[in-house]
Amino acid sequence: MTRSGTAQGTVIRWDDARNGAIVEAYDLPGGCWVPAAVVHGEGSAALRAGQIVEVEWLEEAGAEGLPFRATRVVPREDLQATLGG
Template sequence: MASTEHRTGETDAVVREWRAEDGWGVLDSAETPGGCWAHFSHIAADGYRELHAGQRVRLEWESPGQDGYDFRAVLVVPRR
């Protein structure tokens, strides 16, 4: 059962999947077991914002999460 306690953190993560047509995806890290839900509006980038499977990012997250995930991104910074 997911905890309702509000927690936050920051970590490195890898994009598991990105649904460009829907504007969201799932990021994986040791600190966000089961995946972290991310929306395009939380990506720190200019222009069209999307991610790609396998891409490394810096992730700021919070819980409880969203849409069945225990964690939700609040800021995603793509690694170059």
């Protein structure tokens, strides 16, 4: 049975060559692959390192070598860090 869920995570890096990102979260040990097609929100599908996102995920071994794959990602602009606190 495939596990799924929702978690808040941090974008580790965006990969232009693969058109996707890697997100880490406490609930997603080993990382989560985020294809650009599942990114929702204003602007382009590209995410940036350090960005906080909400991830809907599936446990799916082999997704770009990571144990989890995102099915929907929404940037959480309300949780982004700013200079000076």
